[in-house]
Amino acid sequence: MPLEGKDLLVKDLFEKNSLEWDQDKVKALFPNFAKEILSIKPSRFGAPDKQIWLASSDGQYTTKSGYAIARETKCDLEKTKEPGDCNWIDEVWGIKASPKVKLFLWKTLVGAIPTGLQLVSKGMELDPRCVHCKEPESICHLIFNCSFAKQVWKLAPLVSLEEVPVFTEVHKGLSWLREKKVLPPTGLVFGPLYPWICWNIWLARNQRTFSNKSLSAVEMLLKAILDAREWQEAQDSIVPSSKSGRSLAQETYSCFPCSASVSSDAAWNQASNAAGLSWIFDSQNMSLPQRHSAVCEFVSSPLMAECLAIRSALSSALDLGIQFLSLKIDCQVLAKAISSKSTVVEVHGVISDIFLCIA
Ligand SMILES: [Zn+2]
Incomplete structure (x- = not known):
């Protein structure tokens, strides 16, 4: 500073x-x-x-x-002091992808993928050239520098994935990919896409080598996205958005005998740290703006997102002069905190506003 x-x-x-x-x-x-x-x-x-x-x-x-x-x-x-300058937890084992994909990433980083050059270095007599382009086949070549890989990355739905630089170390290539956010609509709910693409580049190479079947870049990419989606859909229990809260019993907190009710909800994206906030009024005898939705940046957690949505709803209710309001939310932690008027340290500033609104 x-x-x-x-x-x-x-x-x-x-x-x-x-x-x-x-x-x-x-x-x-x-x-x-x-x-x-x-x-x-x-x-x-x-x-x-x-x-x-x-x-x-x-x-x-x-x-x-x-x-x-x-x-x-x-x-x-x-x-952060791991050998090879790699933070294994953040860069490999902590990634939200299937174990086989994580194992593959780990193998690429420790040089354990049996590419042409790798096998020749172990004394095997075979053609070490890339099955796609006939350049010497290293793992860096296969995932980043090969013409086939470049075609795949060019098509991949990742933010600002302009020209792929030439990489000589897998670690640097993966770090570069890690920065790229997934663009909608891929149907992916959480976790990165690039590990699935890397994994499928390797599968496509094997298919071509051993079964003489070749996938186009588009076909391979689609398969990678489908693999990722299929795995994510099977992981319902770890979806880190407020969606998981919907299975909880819907909590209703009545501030006053109600003449209007408002339902508020929020969704949070961990990758972008942004939240979508929305609320909708339900009132028979008032002409109210029926609904509102907004995007909020720099939101630290799903709880903060829910809290911001509630504050926005209550603040609008005050502006509209509503005195009797029933608030419907699906976040148990906040429902309990609001009912008992106890603060939640993580969201102190915003929840204090909520208490002031309903006081
Ligand atoms: Zn190649």
């Missing part, structure tokens, strides 16, 4: 006469922490400032929780 900013207060980072972050200012002053800062959603209605220790459920510091955090931080540091 530049020296002249040393006396700035939090409010100096807000837009003028507003409680919204001045995004350009935050990004300019704290380029490395802008995402974290913008994910903090301050109270809009003047909830008092409060010191909160995020690692405990009541927001109070305890030595036990402090010790747990210190241990975690130490583990994180150790994790």
Whole structure:
């Protein structure tokens, strides 16, 4: 941070006469922490400032929780010291893909894929050339530099996947791919697509080598997307969006004897840290704007997304002068917190606004 900013207060980072972050200012002053800062959603209605220790459920510091955090931080540091400059947890084993795909990624990184050059280096007498283009076949060539691979990546529905650079290390190629977000509509709900494409490039190579069957780049890509979708659909229980909350019994919290009711909901995308918020009013005797939906950036969790949707709904109800409102939400944690008027540390600023709205 530049020296002249040393006396700035939090409010100096807000837009003028507003409680919204001045995004350009935050990004300019704290380029490395802008995402974290913008994910903090301050109270809009003047909830008092409060010191909160995020690692405990009541927001109070305890030595036990402090010790747990210190241990975690130490583990994180150790994790990044893996040999070969690869963070195995984040880059391989923690990826949301099937075990066989993760194993394949791991093998590419440790040089355990039996490509032509690899087999020749082990003393086998065979043609080490690529089955597609007749260049020497290394794993880097096969996944990134081969004309077939380039065709596949060019067609892949990934954000800003312009020209694929030439890679000499698999690790760098995978890091480059990891940055590319999946473009809709692929039907993928979570997790990256690129590991499935890498895996299918290898399968297509084997098919051509051993069965003399060749898939076109489009056919191969479609197969990769279908494989990913099929696996994801079988993983219902780990979908990290608020959709999983729908199976919970719908919780209804009545603030007052109601003359209007509002249902609010949110969906959260982990990859983009963005949320879709929506609410819909149901009222027989009022002419209300029936529904509202919006996208909100820099949202840190599904819980924050739900909370922002509720605040938006209640704030609109206040603007419309509605006095008696029934609020329908499908997030149990928030329903309980609102019913008991107890704060949730992770969303303190926003939930304080909710309490102010219904007070
Ligand atoms: Zn090739």
